[in-house]
Amino acid sequence: MTRAEPEADGRMGEALSALLDWYARAGISTFAREAPRDRFAETEAETERRRAGRPAAGGPAPAATQGAAPLAAPADRRPAPLPPRPAAPAIALRSDEALAAEAREQAAKAGSLAELQTLLAEFTGCGLKATAKNLVFGNGSETADLMLVGEAPGRDEDLAGEPFVGRSGRLLDRMLGSVGLKREDVRVTNTVPWRPPGNRTPTPAETETCLPFTLRHIELVNPRILVCLGSPSAKVLLRSEEGIMRLRGRWASITLPNGATVPTMAMLHPAYLLRQPSQKRLAWRDLLALKAKLDEKD
Template identity: 50%
Template sequence: MSSTLSDSGSGDDWAGDRDALADILAFHLEAGVDVALGEEPVNRFAESEASRAAPSTAPARDASRPALTRAPASPPADEPAARRAVAPAPALLSPAAPPPPDVAALEAREAAASAPDLDALRALLESFDGCPLKHTATRLVFADGNPAARLMLVGEAPGREEDIEGKPFVGRSGKLLDRMLAAIGIDRTSAYIANVVPWRPPGNRTPTPQETAICLPFIRRQIELANPDILVCLGGPSAQTLLGIRDGITKARGRWMAYDTGRRVIPALATFHPAYLLRTPLGKRMAWRDLLAIEAKLAEKPDGA
């Protein structure tokens, strides 16, 4: 191939194609597509329809005849007793499925309420099996930054890079968030960062309402224990979950609202998620206004000061 490229003078074209392929791979990795399952796409919906339409080939059992149960095979009489004693055990059953969403949400409320501090809350999340996302994620993404900071930021769910490192906002959107905070003199030592859902959904998909409801008691308790002076919801899903808004993020952003922890009311602001700003750079102008509002609010004396 190298001689052909050299003869045709298309080496630069090949380099350009290689760079384009690298960009495509990087895009898919950022989107959470990190496993190749096949060279050709497969229409799973068509397969499902075909399986439902295909007639069953299993012979029908006569309801008047009882079903037969095969008895376990007896070992040969001449088989040594020692060999029979160490016969391989049957295959282990797969792990138990998570409880129904309503049961899991109730268990989450009880567990979260019992956590006396953030370390205990993290330990409870590590051992909590009620959310199915835990079984597909690499690790728990609990929080990053300073839990004693006056400012707390909450996103929706971790992505691929966060799932690998176990910290929120460390990918491309996290780097942009760092630059945004630095513009008003804040870094990760003066902010506390978390997500509503602490496990990465497969393929970076949006968490289901059931998954969000199961994780909600934990993030509410996390906010209560961190007890910040200002809460910032990054993106529409976070704002809708924590602040109960129904408007889109474009309408909801920039307005100060009240978040009640049960112990105190915290000023809360919704703004664009950094991932949205990467896709829509025009939104950075409005995000800058939100940052200035956060800076001004931090300059005020906290409640009780």
């Protein structure tokens, strides 16, 4: 034996002593079997057994399952495919033209303002209905000589379900009173009966979809004179792209679906006059022209 061999045996003994000491401090005091377990080999054998679909060969059953009925291992451990999800119901997408055609068909059915309001409340072709709190149909005399048409309800109108309330409504009442007209003697409505979210301007598609109901509203009231309050109302009813400052104060006429024509004038909206009080002088001129037209004999 060479000198190096005793030194190697000494180092090996020291290593084994250190390992046993570590085992003792870790709580390992006895060995389960003489030879170590090869976990990698066991895993490979179990994988092969499952692939082949046969029970494990030999060896004692695990302690947790001794005495229990053996469970047959499935040939394929992959999860079964999920059943097909039922298809969602198809949503029919309608074009703007189709919605406007439906609105014309529904509006034409109304023989009275009450029927028109019911049909409009049941109409689902305008998305604004889903976000508004109330339908703002109209108020005032149902046989008025003068009819006023605004653009769309604001917050106050949406909450009340009535057109032209709040500050703009009070100003409109004073404007009418300045020429001897009472609010309850005129008919008031809007081109769009539901408030757009955030008081935004109604889109052209929203306005065109609601327009047949507005025109039928005018037909049923059959006023002598029609006033468009504000630029959006004037543009859609007069079919003009001119601004309100060029349209206001000028007499024109609109032809309704039933063939009747109505003298029509555009005026500044009360909400605009609240923001621009200096323009009230123009509104006064238009009110005087309106009063003169109403006083004309047929």
